[in-house]
């Protein structure tokens with residue numbers, strides 16, 4: 772399979788938003804993406820066979836890299852693409868000499884936390900009631916990978 776990676780710009784936001792709305796119960800707005808990209812976060816898209824199938828948004832904080840957003844198009848999930856995109860993030864972080872990668876994941880999101888664990892992320896804490904859910908709030912698991 773041939774993969775393509777491209778840095779995200781605002782011109783990619785229509786396709787990013789079409790995936791975002793399908794991938795998340797509480798999606799980012801287009802303004803959330805614009806604000807992140809304009810304030811120094813870096814986005815990457817993953818392409819396969821001429822189609823964009825996923826993306827991530829990364830925020831550098833001194834020597835830490837924070838994964839703010841990470842998604843694969845639901846039609847393309849369970850094919851190893853999430854793992855491929857996460858490998859790209861790790862390679863990027865190593866190349867740029869970040870010390871650690873951090874992320875937050877909903878405690879109910881066993882697929883994502885399983886993916887992160889297989890790539891060497893470990894739980895370092897919880898944020899109580901961090902995420903909205905229908906009818907309440909849900910904890911975030913905070914994970915870190917030391918590079």
Ligand SMILES: CC(C)(COP(=O)(O)OP(=O)(O)OC[C@H]1O[C@@H](n2cnc3c(N)ncnc32)[C@H](O)[C@@H]1OP(=O)(O)O)[C@@H](O)C(=O)NCCC(=O)NCCS
Nearest residue numbers: 794841842843848849850851852853854876882883885886
């Ligand atoms: C999380 C997500 C990115 C995974 O993408 P994906 O392309 O389906 O993942 P992969 O096919 O690469 O699977 C990688 C690993 O995830 C885990 N995984 C994948 N499908 C799984 C399933 N059905 N059950 C449990 N674990 C699963 C496994 O650990 C798998 O490793 P393995 O293939 O060695 O078993 C994707 O499900 C997604 O976009 N979800 C919605 C958005 C989201 O939750 N983003 C993360 C926010 S923190």
